Amino acid sequence: MAAHDPVEQKYVYDFAEGNKDLKDLLGGKGANLAEMTNLGLPVPPGFTITTEACKAYLTTGREPDGLAAQIEAHLESLEREMGRRLGDPDDPLLVSVRSGAKFSMPGMMETVLNVGLNDRSVIGLSNQAGGNDRFAWDSYRRLIQMFGKTVCEVPGEEFEHALDEIKSAKGTHNDLDLDADDLRGLVDAYKKIFAKHTGREFPQEPREQLDLAIRAVFDSWNAERAILYRRQERIPADLGTAVNVVTMVFGNLGPDSGTGVAFTRDPGSGAQGIYGDYLANAQGEDVVAGIRNTVPLQELEQLDKTSYDQLLGIMARLEEHYKDLCDIEFTIERGKLWMLQTRVGKRTAAAAFVIAGQLVDEGLIDLDEALHRVNGAQLAQLMFPRFQLDHEFEAVAKGIGASPGAASGKVVFTSARAVELAAEGESVILVRRETNPDDLNGMIAAQGILTSRGGKTSHAAVVARGMGKTCVSGADELDVNVPAKRFTVGDHVVNEGDVVSIDGTTGKVYLGEVPVMPSEVVQYFEGELDPENTDDALVRSVHRIMTHADAARRLRVRTNADTGADAARARRFGAEGIGLCRTEHMFLGDRRELVERLILASGDKEREDALAALLPLQRADFIEIFREMDGLPVTVRLIDPPLHEFLPPLEQLAVNVAVAQERGEDVAKEEALLAAVRRMHEENPMLGLRGVRLGLVIPGLFAMQVRAIAEAAVAVVRDGGTACPEIMVPLVGAVQELETVRTEAERIIAEVVGDSGVEVLIGTMIEVPRAALTAGQIAEAAEFFSFGTNDLTQMGWGFSRDDVEGAFFWRYLELGIFGISPFESIDTDGVGRLVRIAAEEGRAARPGLKLGVCGEHGGDPDSVHFFHEVGLDYVSCSPFRVPVARLEAGRAAITTTGSDSR
Numbered sequence: 001m002a003a004h005d006p007v008e009q010k011y012v013y014d015f016a017e018g019n020k021d022l023k024d025l026l027g028g029k030g031a032n033l034a035e036m037t038n039l040g041l042p043v044p045p046g047f048t049i050t051t052e053a054c055k056a057y058l059t060t061g062r063e064p065d066g067l068a069a070q071i072e073a074h075l076e077s078l079e080r081e082m083g084r085r086l087g088d089p090d091d092p093l094l095v096s097v098r099s100g101a102k103f104s105m106p107g108m109m110e111t112v113l114n115v116g117l118n119d120r121s122v123i124g125l126s127n128q129a130g131g132n133d134r135f136a137w138d139s140y141r142r143l144i145q146m147f148g149k150t151v152c153e154v155p156g157e158e159f160e161h162a163l164d165e166i167k168s169a170k171g172t173h174n175d176l177d178l179d180a181d182d183l184r185g186l187v188d189a190y191k192k193i194f195a196k197h198t199g200r201e202f203p204q205e206p207r208e209q210l211d212l213a214i215r216a217v218f219d220s221w222n223a224e225r226a227i228l229y230r231r232q233e234r235i236p237a238d239l240g241t242a243v244n245v246v247t248m249v250f251g252n253l254g255p256d257s258g259t260g261v262a263f264t265r266d267p268g269s270g271a272q273g274i275y276g277d278y279l280a281n282a283q284g285e286d287v288v289a290g291i292r293n294t295v296p297l298q299e300l301e302q303l304d305k306t307s308y309d310q311l312l313g314i315m316a317r318l319e320e321h322y323k324d325l326c327d328i329e330f331t332i333e334r335g336k337l338w339m340l341q342t343r344v345g346k347r348t349a350a351a352a353f354v355i356a357g358q359l360v361d362e363g364l365i366d367l368d369e370a371l372h373r374v375n376g377a378q379l380a381q382l383m384f385p386r387f388q389l390d391h392e393f394e395a396v397a398k399g400i401g402a403s404p405g406a407a408s409g410k411v412v413f414t415s416a417r418a419v420e421l422a423a424e425g426e427s428v429i430l431v432r433r434e435t436n437p438d439d440l441n442g443m444i445a446a447q448g449i450l451t452s453r454g455g456k457t458s459h460a461a462v463v464a465r466g467m468g469k470t471c472v473s474g475a476d477e478l479d480v481n482v483p484a485k486r487f488t489v490g491d492h493v494v495n496e497g498d499v500v501s502i503d504g505t506t507g508k509v510y511l512g513e514v515p516v517m518p519s520e521v522v523q524y525f526e527g528e529l530d531p532e533n534t535d536d537a538l539v540r541s542v543h544r545i546m547t548h549a550d551a552a553r554r555l556r557v558r559t560n561a562d563t564g565a566d567a568a569r570a571r572r573f574g575a576e577g578i579g580l581c582r583t584e585h586m587f588l589g590d591r592r593e594l595v596e597r598l599i600l601a602s603g604d605k606e607r608e609d610a611l612a613a614l615l616p617l618q619r620a621d622f623i624e625i626f627r628e629m630d631g632l633p634v635t636v637r638l639i640d641p642p643l644h645e646f647l648p649p650l651e652q653l654a655v656n657v658a659v660a661q662e663r664g665e666d667v668a669k670e671e672a673l674l675a676a677v678r679r680m681h682e683e684n685p686m687l688g689l690r691g692v693r694l695g696l697v698i699p700g701l702f703a704m705q706v707r708a709i710a711e712a713a714v715a716v717v718r719d720g721g722t723a724c725p726e727i728m729v730p731l732v733g734a735v736q737e738l739e740t741v742r743t744e745a746e747r748i749i750a751e752v753v754g755d756s757g758v759e760v761l762i763g764t765m766i767e768v769p770r771a772a773l774t775a776g777q778i779a780e781a782a783e784f785f786s787f788g789t790n791d792l793t794q795m796g797w798g799f800s801r802d803d804v805e806g807a808f809f810w811r812y813l814e815l816g817i818f819g820i821s822p823f824e825s826i827d828t829d830g831v832g833r834l835v836r837i838a839a840e841e842g843r844a845a846r847p848g849l850k851l852g853v854c855g856e857h858g859g860d861p862d863s864v865h866f867f868h869e870v871g872l873d874y875v876s877c878s879p880f881r882v883p884v885a886r887l888e889a890g891r892a893a894i895t896t897t898g899s900d901s902r
């Protein structure tokens, strides 16, 4: 097809032709190299082959038409510019071939340096460098090693091994002690390794080297580890990578040369300063490979003041230009500084907030942009307690931070042992190679979960996140031996009962118990830290950005709280009311007995007595909550759960009765109870007698609750407070259900409220799909809707949450059937559609209908954006999620031109 196109597609861009906004086409590295070139910074000349070329290659299996010729043309002009030809025997031009996708995928793809060297041009290179043989042979052996490994899949260890052998023959650990002869010998050894594994000689033709390296970069997009990484980071699979061909500059020319990395601010804390590492007489990857000890960047000032000052100048310039933390790679070739890469740097959650605040102070960005640059997931991370790490503690392994938090405990290897020890009051860490659904009880009992295999979507990770439990997965340095009840890591052997500590944010594993310290961000939300008067930069910045989010957001944020204490905490965290007060727990504990009497009542009298006894207890509960939420709306949901939850388990009861009968005891009461439990047994309690159904079946139950609510409100108002109760009817599927409850409730409210001025709204949950689909009718009888997205998800998908999460969700995630559990983040296409329909039809039937959401989705960042967009009035979530929801509601409300923040 392309061959017939009148204008051939442009696949190759000179650095001077690109810019930073072309990441889709040129990849991040290429776009930023172009940007730096156009800023006039010292970037070695080169060109970028587009992601389009890569995509064409990956779909057809061959380079697209025209690509070879375009590369040829760009190479020629590069050769003209440099006055050298690629691999020329006397005066070679050498290049690097570097991958670079739109989103940075550290260490996932390939780079080959020194392309163009061969048996002849190595001599030319030496002459170019004034007879520096050592340098030339060092560069050549690096090419064979990198080319062998990344282009031809020669096992890297073989090269490492050969290098180690030469070093130990010389009696040294330092590669700088190897001289030109040693390195020449190493080249021979490398070539043999290459030939042994590939069945061919190392290619001597420079252009062939270049083409093979380009192709290898294309192929690396689909390497297994790259695929896994993308899945974990949710990077689309079809973006492809660009390839950058860059003139080589040399940091390995002697002590006046070197290479380094730098950050314009500390990516860990956000603090301003000079952060980086420098390594003299070394080439690119040596810095990160830890081959020799790097020195802190500051020391470059002594080594080469001119380059150092120039570098600082460039870093300041880049920050000002990108208006963000930049991450830089550079090389110094005989006193001349070259910039090899820059990008907006990754950072920790704390640094994200601190830096955003600083950039506002510096006038580089405004508060909208600062708000755009942080997110709820980062804020949530900052609200977990953290390990208090000093030098004593060094991580023994690092896995994937699969579910945040800090946990210490005794190591156990089986679910059963975890349950046992937890029952004795011990903190335990469940250690497995990988978990499976049989481990569920152990995971519940454990403080944290540690696995040696599996990524962010493994069973362990998914289930732990669902439970809010700390988890480190895929710590592959751990050798876990379950039958022997121990694991080994490095030289350490850890047996059952030994204590370890895991950090679910960083993925780090420590031996022993690391002390935990509270989050200063939580202290701030609790009002224990004055943001105007602290030297904690994080707290100051969080405060500023939260204040801006509150001013910007349209969505209100309420909390789910059933007790005065929860309500009070949520209020400190910024909740503007209660969106869901569950009344179920008010029937438990020592009130259970009253409920049993209510359920088993043989006549009106008995039932009424039980209800009369419950009324004052309920009233007291509501008074406490209304007081804590003085002046703010409180949505009280009438009793929802299935009745059997209040009764003893059937099997146990049956056994008790049988045993008692055997002994000839009087069991009349137990028998009645057993009969009732049998009668009420349900196969699918979640779909059975619960919610409004219960209220319609047991006379007086809802009436008692409505009376308690109204009386509590009147009592609070009489005391000078302001109570704004909203009565919410659960599990409504048809307007008639709601109307029946409403008629009786209105009568009671009118009677109780009298002229006290108390106003009580009556509304309903929308959590049964039928309710969403008949929302227009239901709105006739409801003053508000609150979406119960947990049940709506269960019934929308036909999933029983308790059963499916542990059983197969991990597999669904692995297969990509969902990107994230629909219980964690709302399924906007399906369940979200139900919300949209109900919101539209409800409001059409009753303008001004109040709309909220009270499922756990109310505190999930992505879901909050969806609820904003659908036009709800508020979200409600657990107290700890309230700040997250406030932040995300603010982010949803602002529109910025800000860049992709990944």
Ligand code: ADP
Binding pocket: 044, 095, 096, 097, 098, 099, 106, 107, 111, 113, 246, 247, 248, 249, 250, 251, 283, 284, 285, 329, 330, 331, 340, 341
């Ligand atoms: P990564 O994306 O893994 O960082 P890079 O393509 O940036 O891979 O290259 C790896 C190393 O090689 C880096 O340290 C880089 O600075 C260095 N490097 C790349 N190209 C050149 C070049 N043309 N001259 C000198 N060093 C280079």
Ligand code: MG
Binding pocket: 329, 341
């Ligand atoms: Mg790099």
Ligand code: MG
Binding pocket: 730, 767, 788, 790, 791
């Ligand atoms: Mg529900």
